[in-house]
Amino acid sequence: MEIFALHVDCHPSGPDDLYFERNNRPYPSLPHRYCPSCHPPQPLLPPFAEAGVITSNSRVPEAESLKLSHPVIRRLRKIEEEIGEACASLLDEYEQRRAAGDPDVEDSNGQFWQHFIRTRAVTPELCDELITALRQALGLPDDRKIDPLSALGHLHITCNRLPVPDLVRVFYGDGEPLLAGRRTIQALQEAALSRYLVFPVRITMCRKLRGQPPPEVQELLVTGHGGIPRGYVAGKDYTECPTCREITYLTPYAGVALDERQWDGADLFRFTDIPIVFATARAREAMERAGLTGITFRPPSQIHKHEGEITLGE
Numbered sequence: 540m541e542i543f544a545l546h547v548d549c550h551p552s553g554p555d556d557l558y559f560e561r562n563n564r565p566y567p568s569l570p571h572r573y574c575p576s577c578h579p580p581q582p583l584l585p586p587f588a589e590a591g592v593i594t595s596n597s598r599v600p601e602a603e604s605l606k607l608s609h610p611v612i613r614r615l616r617k618i619e620e621e622i623g624e625a626c627a628s629l630l631d632e633y634e635q636r637r638a639a640g641d642p643d644v645e646d647s648n649g650q651f652w653q654h655f656i657r658t659r660a661v662t663p664e665l666c667d668e669l670i671t672a673l674r675q676a677l678g679l680p681d682d683r684k685i686d687p688l689s690a691l692g693h694l695h696i697t698c699n700r701l702p703v704p705d706l707v708r709v710f711y712g713d714g715e716p717l718l719a720g721r722r723t724i725q726a727l728q729e730a731a732l733s734r735y736l737v738f739p740v741r742i743t744m745c746r747k748l749r750g751q752p753p754p755e756v757q758e759l760l761v762t763g764h765g766g767i768p769r770g771y772v773a774g775k776d777y778t779e780c781p782t783c784r785e786i787t788y789l790t791p792y793a794g795v796a797l798d799e800r801q802w803d804g805a806d807l808f809r810f811t812d813i814p815i816v817f818a819t820a821r822a823r824e825a826m827e828r829a830g831l832t833g834i835t836f837r838p839p840s841q842i843h844k845h846e847g848e849i850t851l852g853e
């Protein structure tokens with residue numbers, strides 16, 4: 540079965556020319572999951588950039604329906620605060636020890652940073668418990684994957700330029716949120732494509748565009764599953780952690796193919812733990828027929844793994 544990788548840009552001409560930037564959200568994020576079985580100490584680059592909780596590209600916009608006083612949200616907020624405080628005091632300790640010439644703190648693989656990484660995360664058990672509590676509070680089905688570090692609630696963004704394409708990514712990175720304009724949503728609906736959701740987005744216009752109407756876009760969340768790419772062998776091409784079940788791809792490879800036995804039949808989908816969105820020929824045809832801007836379809840042979848990240852080659 541033929542599939543295509545969806546390439547969506549976030550700027551018209553260069554890195555300083557982003558259509559959007561993200562604003563702070565009133566909702567906390569899910570915490571990071573530290574797994575003693577599969578997360579070896581790793582250097583944090585740069586280690587001080589984020590003293591608090593980091594977020595991933597994954598999102599749970601449905602959480603916007605929960606009041607900020609909901610027990611799950613309050614619990615997550617409390618964990619976020621505790622992690623932020625613990626990290627801030629660790630960074631103070633780092634500065635003091637570095638000023639005193641302590642050689643251990645300069646070793647990014649050393650004990651100090653292991654401790655730092657653990658402090659920024661919760662155990663796999665607690666992380667699973669929080670995800671389950673959130674799933675129950677929102678009534679989300681089991682096949683709706685929720686990742687650690689997911690941002691909760693609707694996207695809050697600032698628009699820096701107009702007009703925006705029919706499909707646009709909020710920031711760099713293949714897993715970044717996608718924003719779909721009216722024409723895109725209409726094309727997906729008319730073709731009755733499966734496994735995507737749309738959510739409202741709160742947009743502030745940047746100073747130079749103030750007074751202009753915000754672009755009519757919604758967050759497009761692709762929920763289809765492609766499973767593990769066809770022909771991938773556990774232990775050779777990827778590992779699955781027995782504790783936290785995270786998939787780590789081992790081989791630097793070119794290309795992915797669909798294993799139809801694992802695929803849920805979705806027209807738009809992702810492979811397990813690969814952030815790139817894929818489209819079936821039917822989905823591609825529907826989007827091309829509508830003449831949507833901002834999208835190119837690439838052969839899956841252009842997928843490659845670079846420095847641990849799986850990306851869509853230029």
Ligand SMILES: [Zn+2]
Nearest residue numbers: 574577780783
């Ligand atoms: Zn693990």
